[in-house]
Amino acid sequence: MKDSFRKSMAWLHTWCGLFCGWVLCAIFLTGTLSVFREPITRWMQAQPLLPVAANSNxxxxxxxxxxxxxxxxxxxxxxxxxxxxxxxxxxxxxxxxxxxxxxxxxxxxxxxDQPWGRATQGGRHFMAFHYMLQGGLPGYWLVGFLSMGMLVALVSGVVVHKRIFKDFFTFRPGKGQRSWLDAHNAMAVLSLPFLFMIVYTGLSVFYISYMPWPMETMYGGKDAYEQYQAELALKPPPLAPPARSGIAAALPDLAALQLRADTLMGRPALEMTVDLPGDTHQRVRFDARSTEGDDSRDLLNHARSITFDGATGAILQLEGAQHDAGYAGKFSHEAMEQLHLAHFGGWSVKWLYFVGGLMGTAMMATGTILFCVKRRKKSEMEFGAATATVYRVIEACNVAALAGTALACIVYFYANRLLPAALEGRAKLEIQAFMYTWLASLLHALVRTFLTNPRQAWLDQLWSTALLCLALPLLNWVTTGQHLGLYLANGDGQSAAVELTAMAFGLAFACMARHVGKATQAAPVKQANRPVPAR
Incomplete structure (x- = not known):
């Protein structure tokens, strides 16, 4: 009975991991990149750095x-x-x-001059693709379904691997199928706590999208979400908009109010709004949104704002600067959100999330590749006479899900630099370049797999990705005049890190392509090696 249960779990792990793994690889890779969406957006906007003057407010x-x-x-x-x-x-x-x-x-x-910099979705595109595949509500549901599939694959994987911790310390390179399994096990065990946390919190963040009916029944179909959030947060009612008095008044000392706001909010203001300027009923509001590089150790690191009476300087409302026990319900949701988005702990936590995301992507990638490596050696004839064709399609999907997604990501950066800065709708065109490249990678992999062999598809896409990554700094220099040396000289470490990371990825993909090329020369794939259905 134990063997029967483990075999059932092995079957579930194999097929659930395979069919969910293709899109999950893309979801995880773009989610990993979105950890640094703020630096990516800054690099893609390509706004020239201005001289900084001392004592200038x-x-x-x-x-x-x-x-x-x-x-x-x-x-x-x-x-x-x-x-x-x-x-x-x-x-x-x-x-x-x-x-x-x-x-x-x-x-x-x-x-x-306007436009100042380039209109772009920047790193926000990776985030949007990560949680809805740029597909609106159907995208939400598909990502939620695939996330549940990943939880199933994780649990069944733990059940299947009886020696999971022993396997973690075992790696046998150059052993073909055994090496892929060792790599898959090592990546899975090392990133297992992170993967459970990131998938569970991702599902919990969008629980309203996945289960909207109880909320709509409780609050009605119109503005149900807004009513629910207001009740959950127990926020004070928003300030009524001021009415113009018609009596002129001098502007308050906005610099002094900004200094007070920075102190009371505990972080610098990023936005200022003045309602009815020059009127006795004028108000001044400062907002300090949660920033990507915030080094706060507080997990509940949410946005803050403060509103002043413009005539007297009195504080009318202060939001987000202190916690209240009455907000416990809201904080439970925010804690899940902050854990998933890595909005705490500064750059150290973001790099840990980045590495964890790459390991999760590698775990899924090695798992899907392992399936094909095993089937090349021994076909189980799951699909009868169509087994050979199905396996070829699976090989092509593997190429598009792994190498194709990476290729689409770097093409997205190239579209940002090659499209004219003043072009209308250029942000949408950048996203379309990403999506069309991803689709083209699948078509290319299918053609290569059926006409030659899947290894050639891997080589084409891996080398293309590697060369584009390595040449990105050169393209940036030619199109904008900005380059790595300029970023470092001006103290723009975020933009410099984008180019350095792109080159690191380029070297990694070049090593992968070289390894695949050596394997192809050592053991070329022949048509006879493919599973042939019995007649």
Whole structure:
């Protein structure tokens, strides 16, 4: 009975892992890249670094320009520089309803050309693909289904491997199928706690999308989610919008208010909004969103905001700066969200997540490759006369899921640099370049697999990915004039890290391609080696 149960678990692990593993490889790789979505977005925007002036307050320059340009606007909004050398964006709405915005040098107050940098989804594309495959609500459901499949594969894998910890310390290189199994076991055991955590928290974050009916029954179909979140958080009611009094008043000292806001929120403000500027009912709001590189040790590292009365400087509302026992229900959800998104612990935690994500991707990759290696040696004829064809399709899907996804990712970076900066809808075109490349990798793998052999498909896509990764810094230099040396000289470590990581990936894929090439020369794949159905 034990053997029968283990055989059932082995069958479940094999086929669930295979069919879920193809898309999960893409989900995990893009999720791993999205850990550094902020640096990726910064690199892809390619905004020139501006000189930094000492004793220059951006808020003062922004308010002076807005007071002269739009004194009667109902509201001003200023996106403050996130780092030294960044520009800031000023926006306002005119009386006729039209919206205006300009880009300003915070050091000099000079207006900058638009578009400033490149319009792009940047690293947010990897995040969106990770949790919904850029497919809207059906994408949510598919990712949720595949995540449940991964949990099944993880649990069944633990059951199947009786010597799981012994296998972790065993690796026999150059042994073909045995080596792939050793690599699969080692990656699985080492990353097992991380994988369970990341899959479970990912499912829990989107529980409303997967089970919306109880909430809709409780709160009604309209604005059900907003009502649920408001009740869960026990937030104070939002401030009513101020009404214009018609009595003129001087602007408050915005620089002093910003200093107070930074102190009270415990982090620098990134956005300032002034409602009814120049009126006695004016309000000033500062927002400090949770940043990617925040080194807070607090797991509940959420956004914060503070609103001041513009006339008196009194605090009207302070959100997110302190915890309250009444928010326990909301915190349980936020803890899951922060664990999944790695919004705590600074760059050290993000690198740990990055390495863990790569190991999870490698675990799934070695598992899908192991299936094909075993079937090349011994076919189980699961699909009767169509077994040979099915195995060829599986080999092609393996290539597209692993090498093809990596190729699509680097093509996404190339599309960012090759598309004109002023092109309309360029952010959407970048995503389309990613999706079409991924589809093309599958078609290429199918053609290579059926006309020649799958090893050639691996070689083509691995070498292409390696060369594109290694040449990315050169492309950046040619198209934007920015390069690794300039990033390092200006202290832009995030953009420099993007190019260094791309080159590291290039070297890794080159090593993979070289290994596949050597294996092809040592033992070329012949048509006779493929499973041939019995007649």
């Amino acid at each position: 951006p808020v003062v320059r922004a308010s002076a320009y807005l007071a002269a340009t739009a004194p009667q606007a109902p509201a001003w909004q200023v996106d403050l520089p996130r780092r030294p050398g960044d520009a800031m964006q000023l926006a306002w709405k005119a009386d006729d309803g039209s919206r205006h915005h300009v880009i300003m040098d915070p050091a000099t107050g000079a207006l900058l």
